[in-house]
Amino acid sequence: MKITLKLFASLSLRLPAEARSSHCLELEVDPGTTVLDVILRMGLQSAECAIVLVDGVWVATGDRATKVLEAGQALAIWPPVAGG
Amino acid sequence: MAWTKKVLRVNLTAGTCSTEPLNQQWAQDYLGQRGLATKYLCSEIDPKVDPLAEGNKLIFVTGPLTGTMAATGGRYSVVTKGPLTGAIACSNSGGYFGAELKFAGWDMVIFEGRSAKPVYLLIIDGKAELLDASHLWGTTTWHTEETIKKQHQDPQIRVASIGRAGESGVMYAAIVNDLHRAAGRSGVGAVMGSKNLKAVAVRGTLTDAYQVANPEAFFTAVDAGKAVLAANGVTGVGLPTYGTQVLMNIINELGALPSYNHREAQFEGANAIGGEAMHEKRPTDGKPNLIKNGACFGCTIACGRISRMDPNHFSVKDKPQYHGASGGVEYEAAWALGAANGVSDLEALTYANFLCNEDGYDPISFGATVGAAMELYDLGILTEAEVGLKLTWGSAEALVKLAEWTAVGEGFGKIIGLGSKRLCAKYGRPELSMTVKGQEFPAYDGRGLQGMGLEYATSNRGACHVRGYMVSPEVLGIPVKMEPQATEGKPAMLKAFQDLTAVVDSAGICLFTTFAWGLQDIQPQIQAACEGDWSEERLLLVGERIWNLEREFNLGAGLSKKDDTLPPRLLTEAIKTGPQKGAVCHLDKMLPEYYEVRGWTAEGVPTPATRTRLSL
Numbered sequence: 001m002k003i004t005l006k007l008f009a010s011l012s013l014r015l016p017a018e019a020r021s022s023h024c025l026e027l028e029v030d031p032g033t034t035v036l037d038v039i040l041r042m043g044l045q046s047a048e049c050a051i052v053l054v055d056g057v058w059v060a061t062g063d064r065a066t067k068v069l070e071a072g073q074a075l076a077i078w079p080p081v082a083g084g
Numbered sequence: 085m086a087w088t089k090k091v092l093r094v095n096l097t098a099g100t101c102s103t104e105p106l107n108q109q110w111a112q113d114y115l116g117q118r119g120l121a122t123k124y125l126c127s128e129i130d131p132k133v134d135p136l137a138e139g140n141k142l143i144f145v146t147g148p149l150t151g152t153m154a155a156t157g158g159r160y161s162v163v164t165k166g167p168l169t170g171a172i173a174c175s176n177s178g179g180y181f182g183a184e185l186k187f188a189g190w191d192m193v194i195f196e197g198r199s200a201k202p203v204y205l206l207i208i209d210g211k212a213e214l215l216d217a218s219h220l221w222g223t224t225t226w227h228t229e230e231t232i233k234k235q236h237q238d239p240q241i242r243v244a245s246i247g248r249a250g251e252s253g254v255m256y257a258a259i260v261n262d263l264h265r266a267a268g269r270s271g272v273g274a275v276m277g278s279k280n281l282k283a284v285a286v287r288g289t290l291t292d293a294y295q296v297a298n299p300e301a302f303f304t305a306v307d308a309g310k311a312v313l314a315a316n317g318v319t320g321v322g323l324p325t326y327g328t329q330v331l332m333n334i335i336n337e338l339g340a341l342p343s344y345n346h347r348e349a350q351f352e353g354a355n356a357i358g359g360e361a362m363h364e365k366r367p368t369d370g371k372p373n374l375i376k377n378g379a380c381f382g383c384t385i386a387c388g389r390i391s392r393m394d395p396n397h398f399s400v401k402d403k404p405q406y407h408g409a410s411g412g413v414e415y416e417a418a419w420a421l422g423a424a425n426g427v428s429d430l431e432a433l434t435y436a437n438f439l440c441n442e443d444g445y446d447p448i449s450f451g452a453t454v455g456a457a458m459e460l461y462d463l464g465i466l467t468e469a470e471v472g473l474k475l476t477w478g479s480a481e482a483l484v485k486l487a488e489w490t491a492v493g494e495g496f497g498k499i500i501g502l503g504s505k506r507l508c509a510k511y512g513r514p515e516l517s518m519t520v521k522g523q524e525f526p527a528y529d530g531r532g533l534q535g536m537g538l539e540y541a542t543s544n545r546g547a548c549h550v551r552g553y554m555v556s557p558e559v560l561g562i563p564v565k566m567e568p569q570a571t572e573g574k575p576a577m578l579k580a581f582q583d584l585t586a587v588v589d590s591a592g593i594c595l596f597t598t599f600a601w602g603l604q605d606i607q608p609q610i611q612a613a614c615e616g617d618w619s620e621e622r623l624l625l626v627g628e629r630i631w632n633l634e635r636e637f638n639l640g641a642g643l644s645k646k647d648d649t650l651p652p653r654l655l656t657e658a659i660k661t662g663p664q665k666g667a668v669c670h671l672d673k674m675l676p677e678y679y680e681v682r683g684w685t686a687e688g689v690p691t692p693a694t695r696t697r698l699s700l
Contacts, residue, residue: 008333008360009326021364023333023355050317051560056339056663058565076337080317082560082599083328083415084553 001071003027005038008078011049014042029069036064038075051078086148086613087111088191088294092212094205096279097138097197101205101212106191112616113699115623117147118174119590119630121163121192125172126633128194131640135167135271136253136278142195144185144244144284147592148614151186151381152296153303155310156594158183158381165641166270167278168255168449168503169522169546172637175258175272176550176589177244178380179265184242187288195279204232204245204283209290217282221251224442225260232285245283246273247443252493253277254501256449256524264411264441265380270523270545273444296613305608309601310384316600318562323387323596324377328415331527331555332358332423338559339662340532340568342525343423344477345455346518346651349529349659353428353478357418361430362389369394373430375409385596389414391434399435399484406438413437413447416549419527420451425458426478436487443491449503452524454486456504456516465511471496515652521546521643530654530669533558535566535574537669541648542578542678544634550595552581562599571670575678583627590630629698632682632690636700645688648675 005025012020019025029038039049052059053076059067069075089106107124114120121143133139142164149157160182166173185193188209195205202217220228229243243261250257250273257273258266267273296302313319322330335341336354343351355361362374371392378388391412393400400406413421413433417440421433440447460466461475468474472495475482489497499507504524508517518525523546530537535554543551557566557577566577584603588595591610603620611618638647649655654669679686683694690700 006337009322009330012360023360048317051334053337053663056337058561058567060565074337076333078330078334079322081322081326081330081334082318082556082562082596083323083331084549084555084596 001029001031003029003069003072004074005042006074006076007042008076009081010079011044011077014044033069034065035059035067035069035075038069039064039077044077048079049077050080052076086152086294086296087116088186088189090190092190092193092207094193094195094212094214095197096195096199096203096214096281099199099214101214113626114630115148115587115590115626116191117145117150117159117161117590117592118163118176119586119626121145121161122172122174122630122633122637124192124194125163125165126637129165131165131637132642133165135165135170135275138198140165140275142272142275142279142281143192145192146182146186147590149609150592151183152592152613153306154382154593154609154613155306155313155384156380156382156597157592158383159592159594160185161589162259162267162272164272164275166272166545167274168271170641171521171546171643172544172634173270173272174545174589175267175269177259177261177265177267178383178594179262180381181242181244181261181286182592183381184286184288187290187293188286189288189290189293193284195281198278199280202280202282204281204285206236207284207286209288220282222248224248225444226263226442228283229263232283236285238287241285241287243283243285245444246276248492249443249445249490249501250274250277252501254445254490254493255503255506256446258440258444258446260441260444266441266444268446269448269548297615298612302609302612305612309605309609312605313384313597313600319385319596319600323385323599326359327377327387327389329359329362329389329413329418331415332418333360334559335528338532338568339659339664340529341419341423341527342518342529344426345424345459345516346525346529346653347459348661349532349664350662351423351426353426354423356428357422357430357433362391362412366394368396373434374412380594383594385594387596393434394431397431397435398481399432406435410438411441416526417447417451420448421483422451423527424451424455425483427480427483428478429480432480432484436483439487439491445490448526449524450487450490450500452518453500453504453507454483456508456518457500459516460508460511460513465513518651518653519547520650521647523547528555529659529664530650531659531667532664533568534571534670534674535578537650537654537671538574538578538674538678541650541671541675544631544638550585552578552585553595554578554581556581556599563602568664569667571673575674576681578678579681582631583624586627586630587623590626625698629700632694632698632700635690639689648688
């Protein structure tokens with residue numbers, strides 16, 4: 001199944017060059033894939049993923065290993081950032 | 085002893101400058117900056133005064149940590165009664181002006197009356213004098229700063245001035261210092277303009293005007309604080325690299341990015357105007373919008389954006405004065421100039437932002453007012469003949485032209501300069517104004533983030549994000565994560581944020597430190613700098629006292645519970661799409677509880693017990 005992975009700020013450098021501007025990458029994943037599975041597949045450290053949203057909904061650090069992604073969902077990740 | 089203990093009082097009517105001792109009891113009760121100036125203002129003016137009349141006062145004020153080694157210790161505030169809202173106005177700025185005022189030996193400058201002709205105040209250490217500003221009137225803040233430095237042959241003079249917007253009565257005119265830092269919100273520049281005061285120029289060289297109470301303890305506390313900022317992912321890396329603008333995609337993904345005058349809660353052009361886009365090379369000239377980050381006095385975070393435009397962009401093609409590096413868009417400005425209107429041209433936003441700095445007006449209120457005007461145009465209430473241009477959603481050309489007109493009070497820019505509330509009232513659709521107490525919303529949808537909705541409704545200076553930044557817990561998980569749509573626990577959390585923010589705003593440091601610092605990091609610095617016992621409990625009591633004093637000023641000015649509300653769109657029109665689809669702001673659930681945790685009556689008035697507890 002396909003999901004959309006979005007990596008922002010410094011994490012976007014982990015995307016293929018052609019995907020960095022849009023921050024989006026379509027990924028083929030197996031059913032049952034969790035948020036943590038994708039994080040590890042992309043070579044990200046869990047600690048550098050400060051803000052993790054699935055379809056705009058926050059996924060707490062402790063839920064990443066059990067949060068199963070569904071086809072068509074968007075997983076968006078940021079490093080520690082803030083503003084105001 | 086971190087106070088200079090000196091106040092400069094300037095009577096613009098009489099043309100006099102006099103020195104008086106700082107009220108030390110008030111410094112103990114209100115700390116400094118926002119709190120201390122609010123105490124002075126409340127004690128000296130009738131809260132019912134017309135904000136633009138001679139009877140209003142304008143106070144430039146520093147905090148005890150301003151001009152010290154404390155990280156970000158360069159802040160100052162301008163406190164007055166605001167013309168946009170009729171409420172208390174306190175606008176905070178960075179740059180180098182605040183520290184320079186302290187180096188010259190002054191905690192605050194109180195302006196009263198009105199000058200018969202344009203003047204500027206020149207402060208050289210202990211000497212202050214009012215000088216003729218007729219040659220500066222009608223010019224920009226950039227020209228004013230450059231001219232004053234040349235005139236007095238001192239490039240280290242720091243200047244805070246108004247541009248043509250402040251002179252022409254733009255209701256959200258700002259006071260700009262160091263070219264692109266600003267006391268930006270609530271129209272403090274309009275009050276300055278009403279007094280015929282063009283600029284405050286200051287040069288400070290005193291080494292003994294003040295000193296911290298316990299130098300050894302202060303060095304230790306400051307070093308510890310800086311280590312915390314450096315080690316924190318947000319203040320050590322995130323903010324210096326991407327600035328506040330990194331929020332654009334976050335808030336958009338979350339579905340709480342108000343767009344098209346709050347008709348929508350996501351913007352299809354967000355990625356084109358966000359922090360990451362500022363780093364990317366433009367297809368037009370192969371260069372990025374962002375050149376580097378920048379820091380204010382004493383800041384170890386350095387979140388500022390320094391940008392250079394594409395010189396071939398339509399807005400600046402024949403205007404070489406805008407081809408150099410200058411202050412780039414921060415998040416709130418980029419949102420207001422962009423998403424609020426549907427404009428996704430980053431270069432056009434940057435140009436409009438340059439104009440806001442150059443002629444001194446708030447990009448948040450300006451952009452949001454343009455958004456309201458675009459909705460009126462979309463509904464056929466405003467016409468091309470009336471406006472003088474096609475005011476269609478997303479038109480970068482319209483945004484640019486209105487920015488130019490508003491800067492100088494020309495054409496329809498005069499109407500845009502009145503702000504969203506007066507614009508929408510003038511055209512018979514007051515409900516389309518996205519404001520609280522007359523001040524425009526910043527960049528978060530109060531339906532998508534319930535705590536922010538409550539924060540907007542209760543902010544003492546009208547809709548504002550930096551009076552109790554509930555985005556921290558609701559979006560960023562700082563200090564704890566709260567569900568955006570939850571209402572439970574939000575009133576108590578908001579009260580804590582509001583009180584802590586009042587402390588930070590009164591200390592002379594930047595609110596952005598609180599992404600890494602808690603009160604336990606700030607308290608030792610204040611304790612070591614200031615004489616007296618400044619426990620965490622006492623500081624929070626000071627913050628609560630400040631909040632309640634501001635509230636009492638507003639009640640005296642005629643505001644009441646009826647003003648602690650949101651536009652009907654946020655209360656009744658559900659978000660149409662995205663993660664927050666179906667949401668309205670449940671203010672009715674939160675406001676009574678908020679009054680209760682504040683120790684106020686059901687009508688929003690501090691009870692006698694609360695007043696006694698806070699020594700009001």
